[in-house]
Amino acid sequence: MNKISIIGAGRVGETTAQILAEEELCREVALYDVREDAAAGIALDIFQTAPFFEFDCRLRGSHDPAVIAGSDLVVVTAGFPRKPGMSRSDVLAANVRIIDEVTDHILAHAPDAIVLVVSNPVDTLTYRIAQRTGWPRQRVFGQAGVLDASRMAAFIAEETGFSALDITTLVLGGHGDTMVPMPRYCTINGVPVSHFIAPDRLAAIIDRTRQGGAEILALRKNSSAYDAPAAAVAAMVDAISNNRRRLMPCVAMLDGEYGERDIAMGVPCVLDEQGLAQVVELELNDEERANFTQSAASVRADIGRLAELDH
Structure with missing residues (x-):
């Protein structure tokens, strides 16, 4: 792949970016996060490990959703995490709003991408993105x-x-x-x-x-x-x-x-x-x-x- 984007530069998103870069599964990893400069800082930090882990995959981060433009694959990790005592379903109300906005960004900037959903509750949010995009299941599926x-x-x-x-x-x-x-x-x-x-x-x-x-x-x-x-x-x-x-x-x-x-x-x-x-x-x-x-x-x-x- 040429470009993989990760939406949500929290701990799952950051660790995913590190592994994708180390294993050189694409030429470029882009991170998008609504927090100003957070994704840019994470991308820079990971890229500075390249001499140690011997990879030349490039990383970019931004709070501008246009950073995902041209993605072959988009990994969605954005959303509120669970807290102790909460079920995955408990975060649905908060995360569906986030996922709707994320879906709109994907439709606008990466309309040809494959979408891999990680955010919880992943079954329901995978369904939501599939319905909102109208794309076939070949292109929208989840990790669990x-x-x-x-x-x-x-x-x-x-x-x-x-x-x-x-x-x-x-x-x-x-x-x-x-x-x-x-x-x-x-x-x-x-x-x-x-x-x-x-x-x-x-x-x-x-x-x-x-x-x-x-x-x-x-x-x-x-x-x-x-x-x-x-x-x-x-x-x-x-x-x-x-x-x-x-x-x-x-x-x-x-x-x-x-x-x-x-x-x-x-x-x-x-x-x-x-x-x-x-x-x-x-x-x-x-x-x-x-x-x-x-x-x-x-x-x-x-x-x-x-x-x-x-x-």
Whole structure:
């Protein structure tokens, strides 16, 4: 890619910019933030690490939204973060206003870009941007399942002592307390994870995965997670930028898959140079189907709130 822009130069946005630059996933990273000079300072700070990390990706930052002009991909991290005790849905009212303004900037300055949404509640805000732009799901999708799956893999590595490099996990559904970790699809170098972990311990890992973000927020107290979310974004960008056709769980607009439509939720997707190339529909057992339906109901409740917030 030539240019990737990040809207929102908070901790997730800053860390994402650092990783994208270090891995040279594009020629230019642009940061936009409404705070005067904040994005410019972050961009300059990161660029000064280039001699140490040996990259020549250029970075620019501005509080003028025109800085995103010509972007191939726009990563949206803007919004109010959660505070301890808050759910992702609790920040919807504040963040939908921000996301509407962000969407208008994208339409004005980067009308040909792919949009990767990170801001919470990510399912609902991905839906909002898709509806507001009218763009196909190929170009508007969200990050959640990649992060949730990495958290689950880390917990399994911690539990078993095996290398995290050998652990494959899958998490579907909404990015919240009703997310749907899929232990049936979790393996350690191809061996089902159930071979190594007792059912009660696996159930505890599933619950911890659902609370993964809240656990970090409670420990940090003054910040939600940003290292793992930024790494998850970078993994998705790498799949797109290098046309890898990777199978990754993403927040996608559904059109009949999994029995759902007119909703954005986490499902397995193929990412390539065009963006979200394909939604992969898995056969769910009764328990998985029930959990997915429950998660969809939670996301729909937030989507239903959008109409109220518009009045």
